[in-house]
Amino acid sequence: MEKIKVIINKLIKKFCTKEVILYAVFGVLTTICNIGTFALLNKVFNVNENIANIFAILLAVLFAYFTNKDLVFHSKAQNSKERFIEFCKFMLGRAFTMVVEYVGCALMFKFLPIPNILSKCIITVVVIILNFFISKFFAFKK
Numbered sequence: 243m244e245k246i247k248v249i250i251n252k253l254i255k256k257f258c259t260k261e262v263i264l265y266a267v268f269g270v271l272t273t274i275c276n277i278g279t280f281a282l283l284n285k286v287f288n289v290n291e292n293i294a295n296i297f298a299i300l301l302a303v304l305f306a307y308f309t310n311k312d313l314v315f316h317s318k319a320q321n322s323k324e325r326f327i328e329f330c331k332f333m334l335g336r337a338f339t340m341v342v343e344y345v346g347c348a349l350m351f352k353f354l355p356i357p358n359i360l361s362k363c364i365i366t367v368v369v370i371i372l373n374f375f376i377s378k379f380f381a382f383k384k
Contacts, residue, residue, distance in 0.1 A: 261314060261378075268309040269370045276302035280362055291358050295347055303336045306373070315382035328381060335376035339369045 276298045283294035307329065311317045319325040343365050350361035
């Protein structure tokens with residue numbers, strides 16, 4: 243039993259860094275932005291779920307860029323060229339996960355007998371995890 247506690251403590255120390263915690267906090271806020279925008283457009287304004295999903299993703303990506311750049315990964319970009327390259331890398335990574343999210347949601351909307359909002363939440367969890375690794379090791383790589 244003591245060995246299990248030691249292993250758990252090591253895992254917590256390894257994965258519960260300030261960066262991971264901040265990413266999680268802003269990931270939750272990005273998710274709220276994403277799902278809230280989707281629900282508002284789809285349920286209140288009766289926008290088609292796929293169109294609402296695109297707008298929700300785009301707004302969430304912009305929110306995520308600014309919070310991740312400044313508050314999570316503390317961008318070290320020194321000049322306009324470096325910031326532009328970093329922004330392009332971030333957007334390229336997010337474009338990839340946007341396709342994953344769009345296709346995943348479209349398939350789930352069509353083929354799974356669960357509410358659209360639940361499909362959206364499931365895919366969003368996958369996208370958050372992918373985005374962390376893309377941001378850390380590609381877009382904001384030190």
